[in-house]
Amino acid sequence: MAIVLLLRHGHSTANADGVLAGWTEGVGLTDTGRDQAARAAERLSALTVVRAVSSPLQRCRETASLAVPGLQVASDERLGECHYGAWTGRRLADAAKDPLWRVIQDDPAAATFPTSPAHRGESLGEMAERVVAGVRALDAEVEQGHGTGAVWLAVSHGDPIKAVVAESVGAGVSGLQRVRIDPGSLTAVQVTATRMVLLASNTHAGDLSALVARPAEHEAGDSTVGGGAG
Template sequence: MVIIVLVRHGESTANVGGVLAGRTPGVVLTEAGRTQARGLGGVFPCREVTELRYSPLERCAQTTGELLEGITAARITEAPEFLEVDYGRWSGRTIPELAKLPEWEIVQQRPSQVAFPDGERLADAAARAVAGVRAFVADLQDSGAEAPVGVVVAHGDIIKAVLADALGMPLDDFQRIAVAPGSFSQIVYPSPGPGTGAPTVTAMSVTAPTPRGARTGEAGTLGGGV
């Protein structure tokens, strides 16, 4: 059995502005986002983890640093397979602005068919994220740890895609999932072998108490909910 804890980065400057950040440089955590990430260590399901892998974007690196104030990881690895979706020319635009585009209905109803202009197909981003988690699970199974726990620090749509896969949902239904900034979700993957069953989602979008209150993510947005 392997436990994977999926952490969405804390509130970022783009979240506050209602902007679809994508891979735009210079997007960092707000002070509230740092507080969220630091507080997450206090409600985390385990204090010691086998390995932590994080998206190279600055907001995820910052979240990793804050989270590691409350937990310890035997190994820490930058993992480009968990990079944010490349939204191409949609990057840097506001969600209300994007919601007026005719393509927005496809994002909501048939996300597996979406190809962002000069960017990435959402289906390709989901596939690399799911493959990345499965490879991580295999590495942890081979690590020799008695009860391995892996942490992935990533982005809303990346985490939603992994959760949808674990739940047996088609990608076209992944907008039914919201993942709050500064939250964790947890999946238990069974040991390999016949009759071991499917992954089990045991927690979703759990946040630590903050002065501003818990956030649940917003429905019907890209990026997992701002």
């Protein structure tokens, strides 16, 4: 029942070029991305973040080092980007003309990226299962080590964070494309024994303290009837 803050990496060189980076090496942050990570650091500084875990990819590791400079950041492949296979490095403008694009948009649970000699492919369903299971496992470790009120940080990518949000609202991978996660944004999710609960999504500014407050009047996995008193 700890709370995870999911930070999407800042604006990257691949974002600037309009290409799908996937697991390509050497994709780092732009100046804009570094500014976004610095803003995230300001927001996180008011909290006690007990652990930070990052995707192993450079753009996430750079973001993590700027966002939580006082913490040692672990690397975990379960938080890594979707394996886009033959789409890796492809310009998004060109990808939008591929028939697979419509499958990704309209029926993401049926979308699988084709493997290439250089890059393995993965379905969006496999990606979502990997990331959600990873977040659950890491959250359990945090709770065991730091208690149920602990807050920890996961630095990841757009589609993986979208998968966690979709899971937390009960939409699953079918609802993946109904979620927006911008570079440098922070999303708050509480992981309980029964379900994930979305506390806030795609936030760019503001005090995070209220987002990580635990309900006192009912079980953490429940939602207040009527919406709560604020």
